[in-house]
Amino acid sequence: MGSAIQVGAVYSVARSKGFGVVRVLAYKPQLNTIFARVYEARFEERKRGDEISERARDPDVMLKELGMGVGVLPVTLRVFQYWQPEYMFSKEINDEEKKNLEESGGIEDVSPWDDLVYP
DSSP, X not given: XXXXXXXXXXXXXXXXXXXXXXXXEEEEXXXXXXXXXXXXXXXXXXXXXXXXXXXXXXXHHHHHHHOEEEEEEEEOHHHHHHTOOEEEEEOOOOHHHXXXXXXXXXXXXXXXXXXXXXX
């Protein structure tokens, strides 16, 4: 992965079959934890950021069009890198995503997933 982890960034990731999309809702490097929203949609080919219209980049639209896989999945940096993320674009975290983070138990006291499997 060529760039630093960005909160609010959307990444194309490898899945067991094809590719998917995840969004970074929070990143705590001191805890070695990335809090990712995993969307349900799967694609045969990797999506690129320039293929996504400005309207489709809205977090609410993404949720509606891509479907919720996992609302907040805390993973280690090792796992995130295993997913072969490629940066697509970034948008500010919205209120629904902030609420989802809070409802997941917060981001300070967590044991991130460290199994090398695809989302």
